[in-house]
Amino acid sequence: MFKRLLIAVDGSDHSARAVEKAIESIAPELSEVYVEVVYATNSAQPKSNRLSEHELYIKQQNEEEILQPAVERLSAEGVRVEKVVLHGDPAAAISEYANEYEFDCVVVGSRGLNPLQKMVIGSVSRKIVEQIRHPVLVVK
Numbered sequence: 169m170f171k172r173l174l175i176a177v178d179g180s181d182h183s184a185r186a187v188e189k190a191i192e193s194i195a196p197e198l199s200e201v202y203v204e205v206v207y208a209t210n211s212a213q214p215k216s217n218r219l220s221e222h223e224l225y226i227k228q229q230n231e232e233e234i235l236q237p238a239v240e241r242l243s244a245e246g247v248r249v250e251k252v253v254l255h256g257d258p259a260a261a262i263s264e265y266a267n268e269y270e271f272d273c274v275v276v277g278s279r280g281l282n283p284l285q286k287m288v289i290g291s292v293s294r295k296i297v298e299q300i301r302h303p304v305l306v307v308k
Contacts, residue, residue: 182277208258259295
């Protein structure tokens with residue numbers, strides 16, 4: 169039984185399916201589970217002296233928009249949820265964060281890249297599976 173999950177989201181349909189599969193996986197004890205919804209942005213962490221207040225506000229709003237659907241869906245089921253934004257390469261940032269804490273499972277969506285795309289750009293979900301010490305559920 170999973171009690172502590174990390175769900176990686178990026179605002180795509182694939183991550184929405186990952187949230188739904190996570191809900192299925194933890195039912196019927198939804199209220200007993202703690203979930204961290206994580207979004208890893210590919211940019212370096214902004215320094216406030218480089219970005220104007222308006223630019224920083226827009227960046228934070230975009231991050232919030234990506235996290236909010238997953239948070240609302242999980243909260244509607246009675247799941248305790250925390251939002252986390254990471255900065256850097258998504259696979260590396262998520263893997264490092266997941267390995268730093270004790271999760272029963274990490275849930276991530278798969279984009280379904282074709283073989284050439286996988287070879288050229290690599291798969292974030294594949295990298296996560298290789299780098300994380302915890303069980304990983306990849307949802308297609």
